Amino acid sequence: MLTFLRILTALALIGIVVLLALIFVPVRLTQPTEQLAADWQPDPGHGEQVFHASDCVACHTAPGGMELAGGRGIESPLGTIWSTNITPDPETGIGGMTMDEFRAVMLDGIGRDGRHLYPAMPYENYRLMTERDLRALYAYLMNEVEPVRHEVEPTSLTFPFNMRFGLRAWNWLALSHDAGFTPQGRSEVMDRGQYLVEGPGHCAACHSPRNIFMAQDGVQASDANFLTGGVVDGWNAPSLRGEGAAPQRWPVGELAAYLATGRNAFSTANGEMGLVVAHSMQHLPDGDIFAIAAFLKGMDGAPVEEETAFAPPGPIAIEKPQADQAGEATAAMLTEAEPGMPLGARLYLDNCVACHFASGRGADGIFPKLQGNTLVLGSETGPLLSVILYGANVPGTEKRPMELVMQGYADRLSDEEVAELATFLRQAWGNDAPPVTPAEAAAERENPRATHH
Amino acid sequence: MARQEAKKDVVIVGLGWTGAIAGIELAQEGLEIVALERGRDQATVPEFKYPDQIDELTWGVRLKNMQHPRRQTVTVRRNGDETALPLRALGSFLPADGVGGAGTHWNGLNWRPQPEEMRLLSHIRENWGDEIIPEGMSLGDYPVTYDELEPFFTRFEQVAGISGQAGNLNGQIQPGGNPFEGWRSTDYPMPPMPTTWDSHKFREAALAMGLHPFPAPAGIASTSYVNPYGMQMGPCNLCGFCERYGCYQYSKSSPQTAILDALKRHPNFSYRTHAEVLRVELAPDGRTATGVTYFDEEAQEEVFQPADIVILAAYQLNNVHLMMVSGLAEIYDPATDQGVLGKNYGYQMNGGATLFFRDEHFNPFVGHGSNGMCIDDYGMNRNDYGALGFIGGAYWRSGLTNGQPIRSMPLPSGTPSWGAGWKAGVGEWYGHAMSIGSHGSNMSYRANHLDLDPTYTDRHGRPLMRMTFDWQENDLRMNQYMKARVEEVAASMNPDIMQSSFKGPGARYDVRPYQTTHNTGGHIMSASPNEGVVNRYSQMWGQHNVFAMGAGNFVQNTQYNPTGLLGGLAYWTVDAIRSQYLSNPRPLV
CATH class of the missing domain: 1.10.760 (Cytochrome Bc1 Complex; Chain D, domain 2)
Structure with missing residues (x-):
C-alpha cells in the first residue's frame, strides 16, 4: 500500500513537473535552416509565388470578406477555430511582426505572444519550407499586401483544449521532423x-x-x-x-x-x-x-512522362469517349432504356445522361467521368449527395475561364430517389461501392455543406 | 436631372454576340469598358437549367426569352399607303432580351456569305448588266471583300465553336463539304454533327440527282471543345431544344459558352443589366458622341454614361431605332431616295416541303437546331439570273431540329386541327414526317425601309420605329423556282404524301407567323457617306467615335443565316479599332 502511495505521489509529482515544464520552460525556437545575409532580398515576384503556393488565402479570407483579413471559421471536433488577419495592419493584423517571429509561426506554430497556434495552421508542413521562401513570403505579406483593419473573433475552444500549453506536448509528437527540405533526388x-x-x-x-x-x-x-x-x-x-x-x-x-x-x-x-x-x-x-x-x-518509382507545358489555347476538339469494357453492360442497359430498368438507372436517364452520357464517361474537360470517380466512390457519401442535391461549381481559372456549374436536383428528387441514384452511380460501369441510404440523403439535404457558390 | 456615371473609355450598347466580342477584344487593350444590357443577366445555370428551360409552353410559345413588345416594339405596314400599327405580340421575328442576346436562343446555323454576295452589284453588272436589275431594287457592293474578312470569319468560327465540314480549303475543293462556298483558310474547328435518318435520305436523293450535299455548319458542339479564349463547350446530346431556348448543357455556341466568363475576368470590364439605352448623346457640333443615356430600371431614372467610344451592339432593329432617335444620320425617304438611315431593310425568303412516309421512323425528338444535310447548288453564285428571271438564290437543308410536342407536329393538310380527328392524325403520322427547307435571299428595295412612326411612342416617349416591308416579285419568283426544284427532289424520294409551302405570286408580308429572325440593313455599310450609315469599318460616317455592329450593316441580306457574317464583321471592326483607331481617333475612311 505504502509502495503504491509512493508510486502515485511520484507520478503526480512527475506530472506536475511536466506540466510546469510545459508551461514555464521557454520554448526553443527552430533556427533558420540557411544563414542569409541580413540584406538578402528576394527576386521580384518570388514572394507572391510562394504566397500562391502556400494557399494562405484559403483559410485567411472569410467568405465575402477582405482578402487575408481572416475570420474564416475552421470547424474542428474541438470547436471553431477562427483564422487570423494576416494583412500588415499593425493592430488587428501582423503589422510589425519581425522575421524571427514570422519564422516561429511558420516552423514551430508559435505566435507572436508566445502562444501556441492550433495546428489548423499547417506548420507541420510549412516547417519544411526553405529560409529563402520564408523570407520572400514575409516580405510579400509585409510590403505587397494592403493592410486591412479587421478584428477577428478570438478562438475559444472548450476545456481542456483552450489550455494552449497542451499543444506543446502535441508538438513534441507532431513536429518530430527536422525543419528544412530533404529532396529525394530523382530529378x-x-x-x-x-x-x-x-x-x-x-x-x-x-x-x-x-x-x-x-x-x-x-x-x-x-x-x-x-x-x-x-x-x-x-x-x-x-x-x-x-x-x-x-x-x-x-x-x-x-x-x-x-x-x-x-x-x-x-x-x-x-x-x-x-x-x-x-x-x-x-x-x-x-x-x-x-x-x-x-x-x-x-514518387513511388513510376516512370514519368517528360511534359513541361500546357497546350496553347483552343481551338481544341476532343471526341467524347465511348463506354469501355467495364462499362459496356451499364451503357447497353441505359441505351436500351427498357421501362423495367431499376429506378436508379431510370433517374440517371432522366437527369444525368444528357451530360455524363450512357457511357458514364462524360466529356473531356467539361463533364466529369462518373466511372472510377473518387467522389462518387468515396467512403464519405456526403459530397456525392451534395452534388446531386445542390450541384457543383468548378471555378473559372486563367487557362479555362469558364465556370462549370452543375445544377442541383434537390427540387426534383426525393431522398429515396437521391439514394437510389447515388447507389446506381456507385455500382454502375464497374463501380463498386456500398449503397447509400435515404437517411444519408435526408441528412445531407438538411445540412447542406458549403458548395462554394 | 439624369444621374451621371464616371466616364469610361468605351460604352457598349447590348451584351449579345457582338457586344461580347467588342468587350473582350477591347478589354485586352486595357480600356475601361462598360456594357449596358436592357434585359436580365443570364447564365447556363440557373437561368437555362434543366428541365425548366425545356418548357415549350413558357419559352417556345409564350416567348419569355424574347424582347417584350410592351417595352419595345415596332409599327408595321406593307407599303407607304397603309397606316402602320404597333406589333403587340411578337411573330415574324424574335429579337432577344437579356445577356447573350439572340446568341442564346438561335438554332446555331453559322454560315459565311459567298464572295459573290459581298460584291453583288458588280457580280450582276459583270455577268448580265444593269438592265436585269428591276426598278426599285436597291443593290450594292459591300465596301469590304470576302478575302479581307476571311481571317475574321475563321476567328469567329473558332471562338463560337462551329461543327462542320470544309468544302473549299484555300481553293482546294474538299469531298463531302460545300464545293460552292468561299475559300476558307482552315477547316471548321469541330467535325460535323452526326447525320439523322431524314438527312441521310435527303443526302442519298440529292446525290442521285447530281447535287452536292454537305452537313450544315452548326454552332452545336459535336465534341468537347476549347476555344481561343479557353472557353468551353460539351458535346451535344441532341435533345432538340435549341431555337427559342438557352442551352442547358453548354453545347450550343453562345456568348455564354464562348466569351462571357473570360470577359468577366477582365477587371477593366463591367456590365449593367436592366439598363436600356435611350439615346446616344452628341457633342454640340454633332460630329462625335459624348456617351449614352440609359434608363436604370431598378432606380427608375435616366443615367448619363459618358464615354470616348460608343459601340452600338444591340439587335439590328434596336440599333437602327437608337440611331434614329439620337439623330445620328438622316433618315431615308424612299420618295426622294435621300437620307441613309433605315435604308435597305432586308429579310429572308424561305419555303419548304414536308414529306410523309408511312413506313419510316424519323424520331424527331433526336435533333438540334442546325441538324441536317444541305445543298447549295441553287445558291446565289450558281444561278444564272439572266436566264432565270430573278436575282437571288437559296440553300436547302433537310434535318429535323426537334420533336417538341406543341409546335412540331407536322400533319397532312386536311387533318383536323383539334379533337379526335387531330389525335388520330397525330397517332398516324407522328414521327413519319421529314422536311426540306429552302432558305433564300431577299433583295433590298427602295420600298422596304425603316423610319420613325408619326403616331406611336414607347414608354419613354420616344417614337416607335416604323417598318415598311412587303414581298417583292423578284424574290417570289426565286421562291417559286426553289419550289419546283425542291419538289423534284422530294418526288424522287417517293413519299406517301408531299406538301409544300412556298410563298407565290402576289403573296403579302404577314407579320404574325414566325418566319425568321434575320432582319438586316438599316444602318448599312457604304463606300461613301451619301450611300450608307457606316464605312467599311462599321464606323459611323457622321460620328467617328460611334461604331455599329450587327446585321444592320448588311448592304443587302445574303441567302444565309446572318450570324457568320455579323460575327466576322464584328472581329473585323474591333481589329480596325485596335490597330487603327485607338492610337489616333479619327474617321478611318
Missing part, C-alpha cells in the same frame, strides 16, 4: 515538385491520414503513409499513391491540367480541392504545376 523537376507538395502546398494536411493524436500521419515523402488519403470536413481527400490513385491513372499532362484548371479528361475539382485550384494552383507558374504532377506520378 530536379521532381525535387521541385516534392518541395511544393511537402512544404508550401501542404498537401499532406488533407491527403495524409491523421494518427490517434490527430497529427498528420505522413508529412514527408519518406513517410509510409504520406498522401495515402484522409478525410477533411466530410470530404474524402483521396489517396495520391498506389495503383488506383489518380496520379497513377492519369498522364502527367492531365494531372497538371487538373491542378491548374480544376478540370481534365477525367474529373473536375469540387469542394475543398476546387478552392485549392481557385486560390492557389491556378496562379502557379506552369513549371511548378508540371513539377508537382511529375512528383506525384513518380
Whole structure:
C-alpha cells in the first residue's frame, strides 16, 4: 500500500513537473535552416509565388470578406477555430511582426505572444519550407499586401483544449521532423515538385491520414503513409499513391491540367480541392504545376512522362469517349432504356445522361467521368449527395475561364430517389461501392455543406 | 436631372454576340469598358437549367426569352399607303432580351456569305448588266471583300465553336463539304454533327440527282471543345431544344459558352443589366458622341454614361431605332431616295416541303437546331439570273431540329386541327414526317425601309420605329423556282404524301407567323457617306467615335443565316479599332 502511495505521489509529482515544464520552460525556437545575409532580398515576384503556393488565402479570407483579413471559421471536433488577419495592419493584423517571429509561426506554430497556434495552421508542413521562401513570403505579406483593419473573433475552444500549453506536448509528437527540405533526388523537376507538395502546398494536411493524436500521419515523402488519403470536413481527400490513385491513372499532362484548371479528361475539382485550384494552383507558374504532377506520378518509382507545358489555347476538339469494357453492360442497359430498368438507372436517364452520357464517361474537360470517380466512390457519401442535391461549381481559372456549374436536383428528387441514384452511380460501369441510404440523403439535404457558390 | 456615371473609355450598347466580342477584344487593350444590357443577366445555370428551360409552353410559345413588345416594339405596314400599327405580340421575328442576346436562343446555323454576295452589284453588272436589275431594287457592293474578312470569319468560327465540314480549303475543293462556298483558310474547328435518318435520305436523293450535299455548319458542339479564349463547350446530346431556348448543357455556341466568363475576368470590364439605352448623346457640333443615356430600371431614372467610344451592339432593329432617335444620320425617304438611315431593310425568303412516309421512323425528338444535310447548288453564285428571271438564290437543308410536342407536329393538310380527328392524325403520322427547307435571299428595295412612326411612342416617349416591308416579285419568283426544284427532289424520294409551302405570286408580308429572325440593313455599310450609315469599318460616317455592329450593316441580306457574317464583321471592326483607331481617333475612311 505504502509502495503504491509512493508510486502515485511520484507520478503526480512527475506530472506536475511536466506540466510546469510545459508551461514555464521557454520554448526553443527552430533556427533558420540557411544563414542569409541580413540584406538578402528576394527576386521580384518570388514572394507572391510562394504566397500562391502556400494557399494562405484559403483559410485567411472569410467568405465575402477582405482578402487575408481572416475570420474564416475552421470547424474542428474541438470547436471553431477562427483564422487570423494576416494583412500588415499593425493592430488587428501582423503589422510589425519581425522575421524571427514570422519564422516561429511558420516552423514551430508559435505566435507572436508566445502562444501556441492550433495546428489548423499547417506548420507541420510549412516547417519544411526553405529560409529563402520564408523570407520572400514575409516580405510579400509585409510590403505587397494592403493592410486591412479587421478584428477577428478570438478562438475559444472548450476545456481542456483552450489550455494552449497542451499543444506543446502535441508538438513534441507532431513536429518530430527536422525543419528544412530533404529532396529525394530523382530529378530536379521532381525535387521541385516534392518541395511544393511537402512544404508550401501542404498537401499532406488533407491527403495524409491523421494518427490517434490527430497529427498528420505522413508529412514527408519518406513517410509510409504520406498522401495515402484522409478525410477533411466530410470530404474524402483521396489517396495520391498506389495503383488506383489518380496520379497513377492519369498522364502527367492531365494531372497538371487538373491542378491548374480544376478540370481534365477525367474529373473536375469540387469542394475543398476546387478552392485549392481557385486560390492557389491556378496562379502557379506552369513549371511548378508540371513539377508537382511529375512528383506525384513518380514518387513511388513510376516512370514519368517528360511534359513541361500546357497546350496553347483552343481551338481544341476532343471526341467524347465511348463506354469501355467495364462499362459496356451499364451503357447497353441505359441505351436500351427498357421501362423495367431499376429506378436508379431510370433517374440517371432522366437527369444525368444528357451530360455524363450512357457511357458514364462524360466529356473531356467539361463533364466529369462518373466511372472510377473518387467522389462518387468515396467512403464519405456526403459530397456525392451534395452534388446531386445542390450541384457543383468548378471555378473559372486563367487557362479555362469558364465556370462549370452543375445544377442541383434537390427540387426534383426525393431522398429515396437521391439514394437510389447515388447507389446506381456507385455500382454502375464497374463501380463498386456500398449503397447509400435515404437517411444519408435526408441528412445531407438538411445540412447542406458549403458548395462554394 | 439624369444621374451621371464616371466616364469610361468605351460604352457598349447590348451584351449579345457582338457586344461580347467588342468587350473582350477591347478589354485586352486595357480600356475601361462598360456594357449596358436592357434585359436580365443570364447564365447556363440557373437561368437555362434543366428541365425548366425545356418548357415549350413558357419559352417556345409564350416567348419569355424574347424582347417584350410592351417595352419595345415596332409599327408595321406593307407599303407607304397603309397606316402602320404597333406589333403587340411578337411573330415574324424574335429579337432577344437579356445577356447573350439572340446568341442564346438561335438554332446555331453559322454560315459565311459567298464572295459573290459581298460584291453583288458588280457580280450582276459583270455577268448580265444593269438592265436585269428591276426598278426599285436597291443593290450594292459591300465596301469590304470576302478575302479581307476571311481571317475574321475563321476567328469567329473558332471562338463560337462551329461543327462542320470544309468544302473549299484555300481553293482546294474538299469531298463531302460545300464545293460552292468561299475559300476558307482552315477547316471548321469541330467535325460535323452526326447525320439523322431524314438527312441521310435527303443526302442519298440529292446525290442521285447530281447535287452536292454537305452537313450544315452548326454552332452545336459535336465534341468537347476549347476555344481561343479557353472557353468551353460539351458535346451535344441532341435533345432538340435549341431555337427559342438557352442551352442547358453548354453545347450550343453562345456568348455564354464562348466569351462571357473570360470577359468577366477582365477587371477593366463591367456590365449593367436592366439598363436600356435611350439615346446616344452628341457633342454640340454633332460630329462625335459624348456617351449614352440609359434608363436604370431598378432606380427608375435616366443615367448619363459618358464615354470616348460608343459601340452600338444591340439587335439590328434596336440599333437602327437608337440611331434614329439620337439623330445620328438622316433618315431615308424612299420618295426622294435621300437620307441613309433605315435604308435597305432586308429579310429572308424561305419555303419548304414536308414529306410523309408511312413506313419510316424519323424520331424527331433526336435533333438540334442546325441538324441536317444541305445543298447549295441553287445558291446565289450558281444561278444564272439572266436566264432565270430573278436575282437571288437559296440553300436547302433537310434535318429535323426537334420533336417538341406543341409546335412540331407536322400533319397532312386536311387533318383536323383539334379533337379526335387531330389525335388520330397525330397517332398516324407522328414521327413519319421529314422536311426540306429552302432558305433564300431577299433583295433590298427602295420600298422596304425603316423610319420613325408619326403616331406611336414607347414608354419613354420616344417614337416607335416604323417598318415598311412587303414581298417583292423578284424574290417570289426565286421562291417559286426553289419550289419546283425542291419538289423534284422530294418526288424522287417517293413519299406517301408531299406538301409544300412556298410563298407565290402576289403573296403579302404577314407579320404574325414566325418566319425568321434575320432582319438586316438599316444602318448599312457604304463606300461613301451619301450611300450608307457606316464605312467599311462599321464606323459611323457622321460620328467617328460611334461604331455599329450587327446585321444592320448588311448592304443587302445574303441567302444565309446572318450570324457568320455579323460575327466576322464584328472581329473585323474591333481589329480596325485596335490597330487603327485607338492610337489616333479619327474617321478611318
